[in-house]
Amino acid sequence: xASTIYAITDAIFPRDDPHSHSAVHCAHRRLANTFxxxxxxxxxxxxxxxxxxxxxxxxxxxxxDGISMELIRAIHCHEPKLLCILFNACKRWTFFPQSWxxxxxxxxxxxxxDRESTxxxxxxxxxxALGKVLEKLLTQRVYYHLNSKGLLHPNQYGxxxxxxxDIAAHKLMGEIRAKTNKRTKVCIVSLDIAGAFDxxxxxxxxxxxxxxxxxxxxxxxxxxxxxxxxxxxxxxxxEISKAVERGCPQGSCSGPLLWNMIAxxxxxxxxxxxxxxxxxxxxxxxxxSGDTKDILESRGNTALTKLKTWADxxxxxxxxxxxxxxxxxxxxxxxxxxQYDGASLKVANSIRYLGVExxxxxxxxxxxxxxxxxxxxxxxxxxxxxKSMFHKDPGLLKDIYxxxxxxxxxxxxxxxxxxxxxxxxCDRLRQIQRDCGLTxxxxxxSTEATQILAGIVPLDLVAxxxxxxxxxxxxKLPALDLSGNEVNPGNFDFPIDLHLSHPVxxxxxxxxxxxxxxxxxEIFTDGSAINGAVGGAFVVCYYVQAIHKGLKSLEDxxxxxxxxxxxxxxxxxxxxxxxRNTEVSLFSDSRSGLxxxxxxxxRCSIAKSILEHIEKAKTxxxxxxxxxxxAHVGITGNELADxxxxxxxxxxxxxxxxxxPKSYLRRSLKTMAQDLWQxxxxxxxxxxxxxxxxxxxxxxxxxxxLPLVTGDFHHTSNDLILx
Numbered sequence: 001x002a003s004t005i006y007a008i009t010d011a012i013f014p015r016d017d018p019h020s021h022s023a024v025h026c027a028h029r030r031l032a033n034t035f036x037x038x039x040x041x042x043x044x045x046x047x048x049x050x051x052x053x054x055x056x057x058x059x060x061x062x063x064x065d066g067i068s069m070e071l072i073r074a075i076h077c078h079e080p081k082l083l084c085i086l087f088n089a090c091k092r093w094t095f096f097p098q099s100w101x102x103x104x105x106x107x108x109x110x111x112x113x114d115r116e117s118t119x120x121x122x123x124x125x126x127x128x129a130l131g132k133v134l135e136k137l138l139t140q141r142v143y144y145h146l147n148s149k150g151l152l153h154p155n156q157y158g159x160x161x162x163x164x165x166d167i168a169a170h171k172l173m174g175e176i177r178a179k180t181n182k183r184t185k186v187c188i189v190s191l192d193i194a195g196a197f198d199x200x201x202x203x204x205x206x207x208x209x210x211x212x213x214x215x216x217x218x219x220x221x222x223x224x225x226x227x228x229x230x231x232x233x234x235x236x237x238x239e240i241s242k243a244v245e246r247g248c249p250q251g252s253c254s255g256p257l258l259w260n261m262i263a264x265x266x267x268x269x270x271x272x273x274x275x276x277x278x279x280x281x282x283x284x285x286x287x288x289s290g291d292t293k294d295i296l297e298s299r300g301n302t303a304l305t306k307l308k309t310w311a312d313x314x315x316x317x318x319x320x321x322x323x324x325x326x327x328x329x330x331x332x333x334x335x336x337x338x339q340y341d342g343a344s345l346k347v348a349n350s351i352r353y354l355g356v357e358x359x360x361x362x363x364x365x366x367x368x369x370x371x372x373x374x375x376x377x378x379x380x381x382x383x384x385x386x387k388s389m390f391h392k393d394p395g396l397l398k399d400i401y402x403x404x405x406x407x408x409x410x411x412x413x414x415x416x417x418x419x420x421x422x423x424x425x426c427d428r429l430r431q432i433q434r435d436c437g438l439t440x441x442x443x444x445x446s447t448e449a450t451q452i453l454a455g456i457v458p459l460d461l462v463a464x465x466x467x468x469x470x471x472x473x474x475x476k477l478p479a480l481d482l483s484g485n486e487v488n489p490g491n492f493d494f495p496i497d498l499h500l501s502h503p504v505x506x507x508x509x510x511x512x513x514x515x516x517x518x519x520x521x522e523i524f525t526d527g528s529a530i531n532g533a534v535g536g537a538f539v540v541c542y543y544v545q546a547i548h549k550g551l552k553s554l555e556d557x558x559x560x561x562x563x564x565x566x567x568x569x570x571x572x573x574x575x576x577x578x579x580r581n582t583e584v585s586l587f588s589d590s591r592s593g594l595x596x597x598x599x600x601x602x603r604c605s606i607a608k609s610i611l612e613h614i615e616k617a618k619t620x621x622x623x624x625x626x627x628x629x630x631a632h633v634g635i636t637g638n639e640l641a642d643x644x645x646x647x648x649x650x651x652x653x654x655x656x657x658x659x660x661p662k663s664y665l666r667r668s669l670k671t672m673a674q675d676l677w678q679x680x681x682x683x684x685x686x687x688x689x690x691x692x693x694x695x696x697x698x699x700x701x702x703x704x705x706l707p708l709v710t711g712d713f714h715h716t717s718n719d720l721i722l723x
Contacts, residue, residue: 002240005233008107009242011118013231014199016245024313025203032206032223041215042504043088044137046080051506051600052136056129056253063104063128064232072129087134094220098228100131103251105231105242125231125250132253135225139254140503141218142209147499151212152260153267158281159256161499165354166414167474168280172287172353173415175276176362179289180328184274185296188358189286190351191307192322196282198247200258201315202226208261225254246315256281266310272299280354326351329360356412364416368428371409375432378405398454398702401436409433409459410466414474417467426460433459439703448680449687452694455701457673458680465669473662482672493562493659495603507611508600511626516587516637518544521579523571523586524637527563528645534558535648536567536656538574539640546640550574551648552656557664564590565606566656567645568597568626572613575622583623589631589638597626606658674699 021029053073062068076083090096103125113120146152152160157168179186206223214222229244248255263279271277274289274296286303290296311318325345350359350366357367382400389396409432419425434447438454451458464482471479476489498506516522520543527536537551550570554563568588575584588594596607617624629638678697694701 001235002238005107005235005240006242008118008121009105009123009231009233012121012123012198013242013244014195014246016201022312025315028201028207028313029203031210032203034210035214035216035219036210037213037215037219039215040217041091041141042502044084044091045504046076046084047506047508047600048137048140048503049083049087049133050076050080050508051503052133052140054599055601056132056136060129061126063100063126063131064102065099065128065130067129069129069132072133083133086130087137090134091138091217091221094217094224096134096221096225097131100128100134101225101229102241103127103229103231103249105233107233123231123250127249127251136253137503138218138221138225139257142214142222143257144499144502145214145218146212146261149212151264153264155267155278156260156264156280158279158283159260161497164414164474165280166412166470168278169354169356169412169415170417170470170475172278172285173362173418175278175287176328179274179287182289184289184291185293186287186289186328187296187300188326188328188351189288189300189304189345190324190326190353191284191286192319193282193284193311194317194319195247196316197255197259199316200248200262201246204314205258205261208265262314262316265314266307269306269310271306272302274299275303277303283353285353321346324348324351326358326360328362354412354415356415358415364419364425365428367412367416368425368432371411372428372432372435375405375408376435378408379436395702398438398456401438401456405436406459406462410463413463413466413470417463417470420460420464420467426463429459429463446684446686448684449690451677452681452687452690452697453701453703455699457670457677457699461673461676465673468669469665472665482669482676487665491660492665493605493661496605496608498601498603506600507615508598508602509611509614509626510598511594511628513628515629516541516585516627516635521582521584522637523575523584524635524641525564525567525571525586525588525590526631526638526641526645527560527565527567527590528642528649529560529563530646530649532556533649534560534563535645535651536563536570537641537644537648538567538571539637539644540571540574541637541640544636546637548574549640549644551644551651552654553648553651554656554658555660557660558658559661559663561590561592562606562658562661563645564588564593565596565604565610566658567641568593569606569610569613570656572610572617572624575624576613576616576620579617579620579622581621583625584617585625585627587627587629587635587637589629589642591628594626594628 053069053076056069058069058073060069072083106124106126107121108124109115110120110122155171157163157165157171176186176188205226206219209219209222226249229249230241231244231250233240233242248258259282263282263284266284267277267279269277276287278285284307286300286307288296288300288303290299308318310316323345325347326349327347350357352358357364357370359366382397386396409429416425420429430447433456434450438456439445439450441450441453461482468479468481468487471477472487472489472492473494476494478489479487481487516524518541522541523538524541525536525538528534533553533556535551535553537549539546539550540548552570554566568586568590571586593607596602596604597610602608614624629635631638631642674697681691681695681697
């Protein structure tokens with residue numbers, strides 16, 4: 001058994017040969033064993049540790065120590081200083097405990113693989129939870145250091161805040177279209193790196209961290225974190241251990257950052273004219289263009305040679321069998337790079353990148369065909385698993401459609417969203433929707449009628465809404481909504497980027513639940529929405545008597561949640577303007593708003609403003625405490641604030657300006673989609689009989705499996721509905 005485990009682990013965790021070093025490799029090793037920046041970073045804070053503990057996944061199997069993340073969370077809540085002392089000692093001594101680097105190894109057989117093959121097993125490494133917390137703290141600090149110095153390449157879209165597959169696909173599509181618009185020959189090369197995450201060379205990582213002028217204690221702690229790692233497989237009472245010398249640590253939080261640092265070096269290469277490279281984690285794609293086939297081939301080979309040099313420097317290897325070239329057809333001209341390094345490249349009419357099927361004509365028709373097959377398979381799996389449940393609850397399948405099937409069908413909208421203005425493309429989208437069979441109607445029933453019976457918005461309208469939302473919220477670019485009006489992203493309140501500030505500077509403030517006692521200064525806040533109007537207010541009470549009231553309306557498009565937080569924000573601002581050397585208790589009945597303020601990783605701009613006001617109050621010797629109270633239970637101050645907030649909704653001129661929430665964009669696009677759906681239903685000549693019964697569209701409707709009366713009315717069939 002031991003020999004088998006050693007054979008499997010040798011295949012999964014490659015060894016590092018210290019004797020096979022070129023001059024470049026030796027330079028990396030020298031730099032990995034020195035440090036440049038002698039400064040020390042700030043200590044970890046309780047708030048920072050709390051944010052990390054909350055962000056890590058719970059209900060996960062623990063490592064060898066048996067300590068779960070739930071236990072760590074309970075310990076930190078009860079005694080926050082304990083983990084601060086522990087982790088700061090590790091940072092100060094640049095010591096990552098050896099027991100936290102020993103992972104429990106579990107091997108799972110991959111589906112459809114030969115169990116005799118050493119490559120047929122997927123490793124699951126269970127790391128101690130305390131080590132994960134320290135690792136995440138360290139990774140956050142290093143990421144901030146790299147980001148603050150502008151060392152993270154913008155063309156890396158994997159594992160980066162604010163970036164996604166859709167944004168990467170849209171950027172790639174934009175580069176291709178920009179080159180084809182110049183009437184040049186274009187081809188795409190999709191590159192595959194063999195075992196990318198498993199073969200990362202640690203000295204190169206440390207070398208890059210050092211080159212980035214990383215702070216001494218972070219660099220040395222990271223170096224100790226990567227050293228002397230091992231995995232242990234338990235076979236009964238026998239422990240089989242294997243030293244790990246390369247690769248991103250399995251089950252770790254730092255793996256994405258480690259790989260991205262390596263991949264960024266490839267993206268920073270000096271590319272030939274007409275070449276563009278981008279990556280999503282280890283999926284690298286190269287776009288090559290040229291006026292002639294010879295120029296294109298020369299540029300492509302130069303770019304590929306640079307990539308090969310990069311791979312050799314970092315001890316990586318491209319997988320030639322999975323490296324695919326796709327020429328972009330422009331008119332009647334197909335062009336390609338015939339060979340690279342003496343070997344022919346695999347040429348295809350389509351490639352799959354980021355889960356999207358890209359074809360040489362950029363029509364994305366093969367992608368829709370593949371999506372149709374995927375949806376069909378998903379429906380078969382759902383039918384097999386819960387066929388009996390659908391008869392008892394017909395709405396269950398509709399819920400599955402909205403929550404899963406529709407999302408699968410709309411995947412990759414960043415690449416193909418611009419084609420939703422084409423009739424043929426929209427017809428294919430509607431066909432995918434029709435195949436879901438929510439109404440179980442005959443094939444002769446029109447698609448328009450089945451949409452009415454099922455109560456589902458036509459998929460092409462949903463796709464257009466998704467495309468608009470993606471451009472505004474994802475790309476932060478102006479877009480046309482479904483009515484043809486321009487939507488300006490500057491009008492919306494987007495989440496702030498936490499990684500722009502040092503992790504120590506992230507603030508939060510917890511809240512209590514004590515009742516007001518009427519002793520001293522107490523402030524009550526509330527927000528309200530009545531008949532589409534939104535307002536907020538705060539009332540200052542001194543020994544139960546109201547001495548000041550602040551109330552204003554918000555835009556009708558704002559949410560009650562924004563009104564609640566804005567009222568707290570304005571109350572805090574009033575405190576800073578008028579009070580000194582005192583203690584203030586602030587009461588709100590918005591638990592969600594207070595929970596946002598208490599979350600160290602909250603990305604709400606209003607909550608950030610509240611925390612800034614509270615920090616400023618400390619400099620004025622004003623101690624502010626937040627408390628939650630239950631609404632409408634007879635608390636005098638809360639009732640006064642509630643009445644003032646309702647009064648604020650009637651104000652027309654006085655406004656607390658706040659940007660619109662993203663939820664407003666979603667609601668407005670949903671309303672527009674239903675209006676366009678209604679117009680289609682009014683104008684279509686299909687489903688006229690259905691229109692007599694259901695002249696209005698509705699998403700709350702589901703007509704499915706009605707009894708079909710036959711013969712002498714003594715027998716019924718629940719299988720089909722006739723319209």
